[in-house]
Amino acid sequence: MTLAEKQPLIEVKHLKEYFNISTGMFRTKPLKAVDDVSFAINKGETLGLVGESGCGKTTVGRTLLHLYKPTDGEIIYEGKQIKSREDIKSFRKKATMVFQDPYSSLNPRMTVSDIIGEPLDVHKLTKGKKERMERILELMSYVGLNSEHAARYAHEFSGGQRQRIGIARSLAVNPDFIVCDEPVSALDVSIQAQVINMFDELQEKLNLTYLFIAHDLLVVRHISDRIAVMYLGRMVELAPAAEIYDRPLHPYSQSLLSAVPVPDPKVARANKRIVLTGDIPSPLNAPSGCPFRTRCKYATEKCAESMPPFEEISTGHFVACHRVAEIND
């Protein structure tokens, strides 16, 4: 898309987000939900973020928007670090979020026009009732809702339409950057495609930049320019979308991608899946060194000793694995 103008819109450096979990009276232990994650998203680009539940992908999205206060690390927007309260307030006019569950993220007591109008009121973006209503109707038309929907309540809509309302709300402040947290995973296949197309169209029309978080790898592949893979709070691989699918280098990405059920019986039968044994370890007792080593068939002593650095293997392709060169020979 606009990869030519390689200007990072938002940049994250060594982001850490630890939650203190109580483990008994007066005792707490840090849960490292996000640990030392760095990446940048260019203007007009879509970065896909994938991983299993509990890997910290949602926390990255929320911390990025300062919905959680980062434990450590920098968030840089358009070259300026976001830190003070004023920074955060003006940042929230440029960066918004679309949530996963369209059933619980809309207030059942508010009409559609009030839901979409709320950000306008909070940031005082419109003057007078007439202008406010015009803006609401404009936003609704962006997402394929018509004016007669404005006075209705969320429960009167289907899942797909509710997600449209949520998207219209996130567009209200005229943002440049949207964190989409699993925006289509609660939708049926036939509706999912409609909403994905809408994300595409809005990106072109409004010149938006997305961080697209999802666990459905086929959806992420379709919509993203680049894809990042997370495991247990760490980013293990980051590469252009086509490259990560054709040539995943980290053993975790390899097994994750091979586990995706392909909707094609012949391919599925021929497919050799790399089935991982066991479950993700608890982030409270993360393994030493490489977080993936307990499930990795290539793990050696070195993997237990130190965390592999997140290195650029080839242009734009980052991997965190000690044995990346040997494995992919």
Added chain:
Amino acid sequence: MALLEVKNLKTSFFTDAGEVKAVNDVSFSLDRGKVLGIVGESGSGKSVTAYSIMQILAGSGKIVDGSIKLDGQELVGAGEKVMKNVRGNKISIIFQDPMTSLNPTYTIGKQLMEAILLHTDRDRKQAYDRAVEMLRLVNVNEPERRMKQYPYEFSGGMRQRVMIAMALACEPEILIADEPTTALDVTIQAQILELMGSLQKELGMAIIMITHDLGVVAQICDEVIVMYAGSICEQGTADEIFYNPCHEYTKGLMRSIPTADTAGTKLQPITGTPIDLLNMPKGCPFAPRCDNAMKICINHRAERMMINENHAATCWMNVKKGVESGEIELDTKGGDDLG
């Protein structure tokens, strides 16, 4: 003879707003050792079909008409006594959400043993051994220790394994899996599907796999039923459904899934919103969303047509295609409607 034969099954829910025909004239048969996939979106009636077979419908739901034969024995109207013997013994079910389908206040061992004690003649000692054996079969580590644990100590994938162990403990002939992997991550999903596939071969049971994920279907199903608004719109072998879809809805579904080839292009979604089961159209239920709907589709529901011996669909487009290729001849009166 087929192991399970469902004929013209109609199940309705009687609500204050009126009768909801959740399953409307569904027929299929399942042979021993086969995996049948039922695909459809929410509200298409795929789960209600399964619940009707088990007769575990909610209070307002009722089988209105049709027949369900297991090994030649009629189950509709057979009574609770017969059904108690069928459930768990002959047909078992795994539910979608492993988080809520286990009782949080009992140990895993107690819950597993309960199923075994209820359905077999085993005494407590034998039931315990059987439960441990089942946990080992579904690859749960240290089964003896795990028996004493509570559900909260298990991860999602582990709980689903326990559910599978419980369902298989009495060696059912049919296992109904209602979206068994929807709540799980892909790597765990791969583990569970692999496990189900190998158990199915080992134990020779038949599986009814209910899912909305065509990828899961492609992976393990021999035959597929596609449902929309309570009716079957297409059924056939997995290869026929995927490589030769003959219903506009199935075609639309296939087109709307993102694949490696669609990156950077627009998806072709099915337009419109899912149907309201309280206000069903007169003709084909998919006609309001179908791009190729003809006059006849709006007024008349298509009959089940055989495409070939392994494939049936209920779509007028097949007649149109037949007429155009000269395979079917129509009297002039019918010709108008196919446009």
